[in-house]
Amino acid sequence: MEEFASPTSWYSVFGDFTFEPELIRFNGGEIPVPESSEGPASTTAKTGLAICDIKYGGGLISMEVESDHAEYIPAVQAVLFRDPSADNRLTAGFSSSEWDDNFTVNEFILKPLLGGKQGWNKLNGTGSKIRERGRSYRLEVEKHASIIEIQVDGIIVLRHRMPISLPPTQCGVFCQSKTEVRIRNFRVAAIRPKVFVVMEFSTPFNELYAEVIKPIVSECGLVAERADEVAGPGVIIADIERKLLESDIVIADITPQNENVFYELGYAHAIGKPTILTAEHGKKLPFDVSPFRTLFYDNTIAGKRQFEEGLRMHLNAILNPNR
Structure with missing residues (x-):
């Protein structure tokens, strides 16, 4: 595995991000959901996707995650793969209150190229939704070919095997939150495929x-x-x-x-x-x-x-x- 490298540039594909040296802020927010046959009027959390200039086909992605959440627990996930032509992507890390599990490996399919259901699909998940407000967690996601492993503060919490291998693409972060999320010390130790x-x-x-x-x-x-x-x-x-x-x-x-x-x-x-x-x-x-x-x-x-x-x-x- 190569030495850890820091991105030299970031781009917000969508969502309200602020990029500072060694710090990424996702500013979050709420989106109104009107009343419907499925339930009363409510709100859902805003989402954001930011991609950096590091090409990633495998290795370790590390970051420190902190949020000021109240009832809604935010999602912060490493983007392991993103196809810019279709915006299909693979993410892993902390999941939001929208999911039952605390840690998930997810795929997002905007344009089904090889079949599959359009939208978010949870591939694997585990853990109770317990996350302390204001506490900094070290989130590490490691990928070796089709094996994905999530670690939090040095503890392996989830391991998942993909049915296929994916080609290298630029990596990044995906967030979903009603409040501010802070990501510090984003690092990538890439490996050669x-x-x-x-x-x-x-x-x-x-x-x-x-x-x-x-x-x-x-x-x-x-x-x-x-x-x-x-x-x-x-x-x-x-x-x-x-x-x-x-x-x-x-x-x-x-x-x-x-x-x-x-x-x-x-x-x-x-x-x-x-x-x-x-x-x-x-x-x-x-x-x-x-x-x-x-x-x-x-x-x-x-x-x-x-x-x-x-x-x-x-x-x-x-x-x-x-x-």
Whole structure:
């Protein structure tokens, strides 16, 4: 994980924010809700979304949160993902009085691109709605590929696994409050997205990994790893499953019909990991994977160059899906 970095600029997408050095104020407020068949006239809390200039695909987001709330408990959440083209986003942290839980992982879908219900959807939640007025809480949200963890004052309060991995985007904060909310010391310790490479451990695949795949992955700002590089005690299959869960992308070479490779490939598909298949030219692919796009290579100088260009293109397409 990299050193903590502070944003150099902020932008309020919507909502009343004030940005000061080391301090973000969300000024909150109330919105009248007219009487209807569902109930008498009331008020609801104003919302705000602020995005900073730090690109985030995983790592730790840390902030200190304080509010002067009375009856209405405000929401303060880290924005882990935001698609600017559709304003779909993923947030995690303190939830407001609108939700039953104190801590939630939420998705907001403005334009359903892959299905799903429009509006706010709670993906996971826990905790009683007890938060002291005027007290400062250290909120930390950590994301490793599809695993999201919420910590408050050093205590892990919620862990959630997403069904898919999301590409890096700029991060920020989401607030919902009737009163002022203060966020201090917003910091991001980003990590480089991980690529787990599944292949047979033998020649020529060792050379393909070391001389072609690993350098191209690093060039794209990612970290490549194979199962034989995993150190420490434990059952190897458990290590592989953990690495697949923690990876953002999976590359699988299916040239030899290796049972272990196909098991790991099937696991990656089952947990929704973006997967790049590679194979040597001329190899007949098994029926189950033949419909998937495969990057072919051959053992020539021109073939190596074409494979490098293709791998670079596939990785960038996953990292920047809207370009």
